[in-house]
Amino acid sequence: xxxxxxxxxxxxxxxxxxxxxxxxxxxxxxxxxxxxxxxxxxxxxxxxxxxxxxxxxxxxxxxxxxxxxxxxxxxxxxxxxxxxxxxxxxxxxxxxxxxxxxxxxxxxxxxxxxxxxxxxxxxxxxxxxxxxxxxxxxxxxxxxxxxxxxxxxxxxxxxxxxxxxxxxxxxxxxxxxxxxxxxxxxxxxxxxxxxxxxxxxxxxxxxxxxxxxxxxxxxxxxxxxxxxxxxxxxxxxxxxxxxxxxxxxxxxxxxxxxxxxxxxxxxxxxxxxxxxxxxxxxxxxxxxxxxxxxxxxxxxxxxxxxxxxxxxxxxxxxxxxxxxxxxxxxxxxxxxxxxxxxxxxxxxxxxxxxxxxxxxxxxxxxxxxxxxxxxxxxxxxxxxxxxxxxxxxxxxxxxxxxxxxxxxxxxxxxxxxxxxxxxxxxxxxxxxxxxxxxxxxxxxxxxx
Ligand SMILES: NC(=O)c1ccc[n+]([C@@H]2O[C@H](COP(=O)([O-])OP(=O)(O)OC[C@H]3O[C@@H](n4cnc5c(N)ncnc54)[C@H](O)[C@@H]3O)[C@@H](O)[C@H]2O)c1
Numbered sequence: 509x510x511x512x513x514x515x516x517x518x519x520x521x522x523x524x525x526x527x528x529x530x531x532x533x534x535x536x537x538x539x540x541x542x543x544x545x546x547x548x549x550x551x552x553x554x555x556x557x558x559x560x561x562x563x564x565x566x567x568x569x570x571x572x573x574x575x576x577x578x579x580x581x582x583x584x585x586x587x588x589x590x591x592x593x594x595x596x597x598x599x600x601x602x603x604x605x606x607x608x609x610x611x612x613x614x615x616x617x618x619x620x621x622x623x624x625x626x627x628x629x630x631x632x633x634x635x636x637x638x639x640x641x642x643x644x645x646x647x648x649x650x651x652x653x654x655x656x657x658x659x660x661x662x663x664x665x666x667x668x669x670x671x672x673x674x675x676x677x678x679x680x681x682x683x684x685x686x687x688x689x690x691x692x693x694x695x696x697x698x699x700x701x702x703x704x705x706x707x708x709x710x711x712x713x714x715x716x717x718x719x720x721x722x723x724x725x726x727x728x729x730x731x732x733x734x735x736x737x738x739x740x741x742x743x744x745x746x747x748x749x750x751x752x753x754x755x756x757x758x759x760x761x762x763x764x765x766x767x768x769x770x771x772x773x774x775x776x777x778x779x780x781x782x783x784x785x786x787x788x789x790x791x792x793x794x795x796x797x798x799x800x801x802x803x804x805x806x807x808x809x810x811x812x813x814x815x816x817x818x819x820x821x822x823x824x825x826x827x828x829x830x831x832x833x834x835x836x837x838x839x840x841x842x843x844x845x846x847x848x849x850x851x852x853x854x855x856x857x858x859x860x861x862x863x864x865x866x867x868x869x870x871x872x873x874x875x876x877x878x879x880x881x882x883x884x885x886x887x888x889x890x891x892x893x894x895x896x897x898x899x900x901x902x903x904x905x906x907x908x909x910x911x912x913x914x915x916x917x918x919x920x921x922x923x924x925x926x927x928x929x930x931x932x933x934x935x936x937x938x939x940x941x942x943x944x945x946x947x948x949x950x951x952x953x954x955x956x
Contacts, residue, residue, distance in 0.1 A: 543895045544682040544851075554914050559584035559619045561610045561634055563592045566648055567625025568599070570675065573902045574623065574646075577910055583618050586610045588729040589747075591720050608729045610634055614641035621671075621913060624648060627750045628758045629737055632657040635923075639668040644913050646906070648675040650758055650766045651926035655934050655955060658927040665923045673909040673919045674926030676770035678835075680908050681849035681901035682894045687838065688775045690845060695854055697842030699776060703821045704768040704836045706760075707828035714793045714801060714826040715751040719744050745796070752797035754937075759799040760824040761786070761936035768822060769929035770921060771836055771847065776815045780928045780950030783808035786936040792827040801826040805936045810950075843888075849901040850894040857888060927953060 556579065560571045563585050574580050584605040585596040593606040605616070613619060614637055621644035624634050632652050638645050645665075651674050652658050665672045678684055691699065708714060720727075723744040730742045737755040740746070750756035751763060758766075773780065788803035804823045811817035836847045843856035905921075912919045921929075928950060935946045935955065947956035 544686050544892050544898075553579050555579045555581060556910055556913060557581050557583050557618050557620045558623060559586070559613045559616070559621075560596070560623045560625060561586045561613060561638075562624060562626030562630070562648075563587040563596050564625060566675075567623060568595075569902070570623045570625055570646065570648070570906075571600075574906050574910075576899070576903060577906055580910065584613045584616060586613045588733055589720075589723070590727040591722065608732065611637065614638055614643060619643060621646065621909075627756045628653045628762060629750075629756045632661055633736055635661050635672070636664040639664045639670055639672070642668070642670070644671045644909075646673045646675060646909055647926075649770070649926070650762045650930035650933060651923060652930055652934070653756075653758060653762075655931050655938075658923075658931065658953060662923045662927060671909065671912045671917075671919060672923050673905065673912075674770075674921045674923065674929070675905070676767050676921060676926075676929060677901040677905035678767055678849050679770045679774040679901075679921055680905040682898060682904075683847055683849045683852050683892075684771050684774055684901075686852045686892050687771075687836075687845050687847040688777075690852065690854060691775055691838065691840075694842075695856070696838065696840030696844055698816045699818045699838055699840050700816065701819050701821075701839040702772055702837065703839075704765075704834060705823040705831075706764050706825070706833045707831050708824075708826045709828050715749055715797075716793070716795065717749055719748045723748065752795070752799060754798045757799065758934060759937050759940075760788075760801075760803045760826075761805060761822075761933040762930070764824055765805060765822050765936060766930055766933040768836055769932055770925075772820065772838070773925070773929055774920060775838065775847070776809075778809060778814055778950075779812065780809070780948065781807035781820065781932050782810045782948055782950055784932055784935045784939050784946040784948060786939040788940055799937075800940065803936070803940070805932075805939075807932060850898060852892045854890045854892065855888060856890075924953075 558574055558580060560567050560582065571582055575582060582600055582604060585593065586607050586609070587593050587596070588608050596606055597604055607613065613622065622638045624631060624638070624645065624647040626634060628650060631647055635645055635647050651661060690696065725742045728742070728747055730747065733747055734740060746753050746756070757763065772778065784805065784807055786803060786805045788800035790797065790800050791802050793801045802825050807820040809815070809818045809820060834846065838845050838847065843854065846853040908919050911917060931948060931953065935948055939946045949956055
């Protein structure tokens with residue numbers, strides 16, 4: 509294991525990582541705070557002209573974040589609903605070109621890069637067409653709607669020579685970078701377990717979004733919306749609450765678990781799990797949805813060159829009246845890390861608290877034979893926090909995207925990485941529907 513960890517550190521290029529993370533932080537009290545600092549090399553400043561395809565909640569957030577970067581300009585917006593196109597003009601200026609046909613955006617010579625913020629069932633087709641049209645692509649997660657679509661995007665990207673970033677922004681955060689460095693340095697020993705969960709308990713949290721009063725076949729291009737999937741008559745619930753339906757969305761796992769896979773794979777350098785199991789049910793939100801509102805996923809990560817074998821447990825509850833969410837916890841034999849995008853709480857435990865009365869009795873017996881002189885205890889919690897003014901993961905993710913475009917470089921969350929993060933999430937749905945464990949080859953990226 510020790511050798512494996514050393515080779516992992518070498519691979520990450522974190523020279524002297526142990527020394528780097530443990531200077532004054534562990535010298536004193538039981539809880540320490542240390543500040544994380546963003547250290548991006550300064551990119552060039554060539555203008556980058558972007559277009560947004562899919563101008564709903566996330567597309568607008570993406571475009572606004574992109575526009576915070578120097579010399580980035582929005583020239584076109586595509587959406588299938590009139591209201592969103594009008595909003596785009598109100599928000600970004602009436603000279604923005606708007607259309608319901610994304611191919612008109614791809615035909616424009618003045619567009620260098622597109623942001624794809626459509627529902628999941630359109631990600632593959634628009635990504636492939638955009639790459640063929642010579643555009644750089646920022647595509648929202650999950651990369652694809654089904655595992656079968658993954659290779660086509662990867663091949664199109666490899667042929668294109670363009671930068672392609674998938675939109676799980678957490679991975680570009682200071683918090684994720686620190687966790688990766690801490691794990692490689694041995695701060696929690698060898699990973700053996702990880703977990704994450706989301707607790708929601710509101711209609712919006714459970715995807716019951718408001719439907720505009722003017723939603724109709726006149727204001728919505730329904731024909732285009734269903735083009736890649738089952739033909740049906742116009743249905744405004746399906747259009748505005750697409751996450752609830754399997755033709756368009758990818759359920760709780762495709763929507764939320766996928767973020768965790770991106771972060772976890774980045775922090776551990778993992779290629780992914782080889783065994784996947786999911787259970788769940790529709791417990792409350794019986795509004796015609798086709799996906800569960802409580803979902804648990806379990807994953808086996810095999811012993812590999814990158815890390816020792818470990819298990820991952822993920823859950824999501826949209827009727828959760830008890831607890832808050834935990835984004836990502838990674839547990840090793842010497843401690844654990846609670847990992848956020850802006851912070852990491854490192855806990856280093858010599859031995860976990862014992863609840864078991866028999867074990868407590870045995871421990872007390874062992875104590876009596878030792879000297880009762882008190883000892884100096886090492887600190888067991890260190891809180892790494894982003895400095896005040898940190899612009900956050902989303903900003904950093906776009907910084908990495910634009911940096912790669914301007915320098916001819918690469919990004920971490922490319923289609924291969926993005927597919928390896930999306931696949932176990934999508935296979936959760938398969939496991940739930942097929943009622944069985946799913947075997948996945950994370951190296952060759954195919955279901956066994
Ligand atoms: N990275 C994140 O944190 C994050 C957060 C939320 C959503 N997302 C992702 O962003 C995507 C969009 O989610 P959302 O919540 O913004 O949904 P949304 O319904 O608010 O917006 C989707 C928009 O896409 C438009 N659209 C649909 N098909 C289109 C097409 N063929 N061409 C052009 N426009 C089309 C719709 O009219 C709608 O306005 C999803 O893939 C989702 O998983 C990512």
